[in-house]
Structures are given as C-alpha cells and as structure tokens.
Amino acid sequence: MEEAKFYKEIAEGPSSAGAYWIQTEDKVRLRVGAYHSLGDSKGTILLMLGRFGYVERYGRVAQSFADNGFSTVVVDWRSQGLSDRMADDPQAGHIHHFSDYQKDVSAMMQVVENLEMPKPYYLVGVSMGACIGLRSMLDGLPVASAAFISPMWGIKMSAVQRIAAWPLSWAAKATGQGHRYVPGESGEIYVLETPFEDNNLTHNAGMYDYWVEQAKSAPELQIGGPTMTWLFEALSECRNLSSAPSPNIACITFCGELDRLVDNDSIKARMAKWPNGEFSMIRNAKHDVLTEIPEIGGDVMSQIFAFFSKMEIQGQTHENV
Known part of the structure; x- marks a missing residue:
C-alpha cells in the first residue's frame, strides 16, 4: 500500500485526509481515500459512491x-477516479463483470485493516454503491448497520427501453462491442455539459457548483457515460439481487420522489421485506438526497447519525442481556 495523489484543495474534507494505492486480486490498481475523525471516534463509515464517484467528490x-465523530473510507471503483480504467477509452464507464466490484470492496477493506480504522464499521451506499454494498453485505461485509441513498436496486427505464435494453446490451457484449457507449451516452462529463437548472442530481446549487469546480480542476477524476457491458451487467445484478433475501442487519434508506436514475419501485419492494429496515421517500427530491437543500431533503445526514447511534445502543443492550 503506497500513498496516492489526493486533491485536498478541491475535496474540502477533513484535514487529516489521505489516499493510497492498492492492488486487487485481479491486478487492478485502485485508489482508496481515508478521512479521519478528530477526537473520540464513533467508528468508520465505508462510503460506497455511485458511477460518477471518486474520493474527493464527497469531501x-x-x-x-x-x-x-466518524472516520470515512471511500474507494475509486475500477474505471473511476484515479483507479485503473477498464476500457481503451478512459472516459467510458466500463466493467467486465459486476462481480468485479466485490474485488474492489475486498481491497478497500484491506486498506481499512492496514490503517487500523476505528470500529464499528457502518456502510453508506449511494446509488450504484448501494447495489455493490448490498451484495457485500450478503457476502458478509462486517458492518453494524447501513444507510442507503437512492440505491440502484433497479434502473429507471420506460417499458420500451427495458424491453430493448436486455437484448441490445447482451448482443453488444457477446459480439465484442460491449465497450461502446449506451445509445445517447458519450464521454462528456455530466456536470460540465448539464446546466444546473437541467441536472438530475440535486436542487442544491452550491453543491452542484462544487462538483463543477472539481471537474474543471481535475478532469482526470471524471468519467462519461456507461458502456453496453456495464448496462448488461448492472441489469443482471439488479435482477439477481431482487430475489435475494435482505440481510439481517439494520438499515435506513432514502430516495427522492423525482429521481430519474433509479427505480423507486424496486427500492420500495426491497425495503418492504427488510427486517429492521426504515424507509423514507423525500418529496420533491432528486437523485442525490444526501446533498439536497434543507427545504426539500430536511436533514438526511442527522437522521443517518441518529439511526447509527440507535442501532449501536440497541446492539450494546442486546449484548448485555
């Protein structure tokens, strides 16, 4: 594990932050970031971001x-941030298999152990990161509880789009064309090409400007649209997860009423069968409810902290009984 480049100025995160290179079992070099809390620690948040995510994005x-009171560890998934890209086109959001992300999680946890990050561990999964995180929990990720933000447990599509997406993405992958962008997508950076008024992420102009400035300052951290293989693999993983049981780990989940990226019906279906699960639909919120303006999202962050604290107290009480 070696120190990696970290853009402290654009992250605007804790001063005790740093980043590290680590290699996965299939020889992919990833960048993992660590933000340390000051003073007494309540534990470490394993922050799993979505398809645009990188270490500095949520500084x-x-x-x-x-x-x-929480430390944070976050990974640049393969093909994102400064981690190795999986396609010749570095802007392509490409993977070979969705299960490869679990290799990234294993590498992330190795960094957590090497740095002796404080326990207990909590998962905060955002969009695609929530899909990856749910699979990790089913595979035994050692977290005390979890919070999911607009989880990608289904991709929002019209009926016609969904009917076409399966055979087209499968055919592209099967014929060696899976590295091509999904129709309508390109290598353009979303926040630089989309005016704030038209964005699908947030009503928070200050947060959107923050992401725009990051993209201008460090375009090498950004990626464009997803590839056909990514689409096929993501659809397959969402379908597989839909029939899997919910982990016996407490979670709280938030999604936005106006979300145009993930399928809220899939989220509702999952949470209806999650023991010790709490669900909140945020009215008039877009995709990134964690960064929404208070008038819309309220204080999602405080709700997450309160939930983690409540679950920790209940866990300690059960241990003492």
Missing part, C-alpha cells in the same frame, strides 16, 4: 461525518 460529506 464535504466526509467533513460532516468527521464533525459527528
């Missing part, structure tokens, strides 16, 4: 975590 969020 301000990591600062809020630190202010509330």
Whole structure:
C-alpha cells in the first residue's frame, strides 16, 4: 500500500485526509481515500459512491461525518477516479463483470485493516454503491448497520427501453462491442455539459457548483457515460439481487420522489421485506438526497447519525442481556 495523489484543495474534507494505492486480486490498481475523525471516534463509515464517484467528490460529506465523530473510507471503483480504467477509452464507464466490484470492496477493506480504522464499521451506499454494498453485505461485509441513498436496486427505464435494453446490451457484449457507449451516452462529463437548472442530481446549487469546480480542476477524476457491458451487467445484478433475501442487519434508506436514475419501485419492494429496515421517500427530491437543500431533503445526514447511534445502543443492550 503506497500513498496516492489526493486533491485536498478541491475535496474540502477533513484535514487529516489521505489516499493510497492498492492492488486487487485481479491486478487492478485502485485508489482508496481515508478521512479521519478528530477526537473520540464513533467508528468508520465505508462510503460506497455511485458511477460518477471518486474520493474527493464527497469531501464535504466526509467533513460532516468527521464533525459527528466518524472516520470515512471511500474507494475509486475500477474505471473511476484515479483507479485503473477498464476500457481503451478512459472516459467510458466500463466493467467486465459486476462481480468485479466485490474485488474492489475486498481491497478497500484491506486498506481499512492496514490503517487500523476505528470500529464499528457502518456502510453508506449511494446509488450504484448501494447495489455493490448490498451484495457485500450478503457476502458478509462486517458492518453494524447501513444507510442507503437512492440505491440502484433497479434502473429507471420506460417499458420500451427495458424491453430493448436486455437484448441490445447482451448482443453488444457477446459480439465484442460491449465497450461502446449506451445509445445517447458519450464521454462528456455530466456536470460540465448539464446546466444546473437541467441536472438530475440535486436542487442544491452550491453543491452542484462544487462538483463543477472539481471537474474543471481535475478532469482526470471524471468519467462519461456507461458502456453496453456495464448496462448488461448492472441489469443482471439488479435482477439477481431482487430475489435475494435482505440481510439481517439494520438499515435506513432514502430516495427522492423525482429521481430519474433509479427505480423507486424496486427500492420500495426491497425495503418492504427488510427486517429492521426504515424507509423514507423525500418529496420533491432528486437523485442525490444526501446533498439536497434543507427545504426539500430536511436533514438526511442527522437522521443517518441518529439511526447509527440507535442501532449501536440497541446492539450494546442486546449484548448485555
């Protein structure tokens, strides 16, 4: 494990932050970031971000975590941030198999262990990261409880799009064309090409400007649209997860009423069968409810901290009985 490049100025996270290179079992080099809390620690949040995510993207969020006593570890998934890209086109959001992300999780946890990050561990999964995180929990990820933000347990599509997506993405992968972008997508950076007024992520202009400035300052951290193989693999994983039992680990889940990226019906179906699960639909919120303006999202962050604290107290009480 070696120190990696970290963009402290654009992250605006805790001062005790750093990043590290680590290699996965299939020889992919990943970058993992660590934000340390100050003072007494309540544990470490394993922050699993979505398809646009990279270590610095949620630096301000990591600062809020630190202010509330939590350290944070976050990974640049393969083909994202400064981690190795899986296609010749570095802008392509490409993978070979969705299960490869679990190799990234294993590498992330190796960094957690090497740095002796404080226990207990908590999962915060955002969009695609929530899909990866759910699979990790089913595979035994050692977390005390979890919070999911607009989890990608289904991809939002019209009926016609869904009917076409399966055979087209399968055929592209099967014929060696899976590295091509999904129709309508390209290598363009979303936040630089989409005016704030038209974005699908948040009503929070300050947060959107923060992401825009990051993209301008470090375009090498950004990626464009997903490839056909990514689409096929993501659809397959969502379908496989839909029939899997919910882990016996407490979780709280938030999604936005106006989300155009993930399928809220799939989220509701999952949470209806999750023991010790709490669900909140945020009215008028877009995809990234964690960064929504208070007038819409309320204080999702405080709700997550309260939930983690409640679960920790209940766990200690059960241990003492």
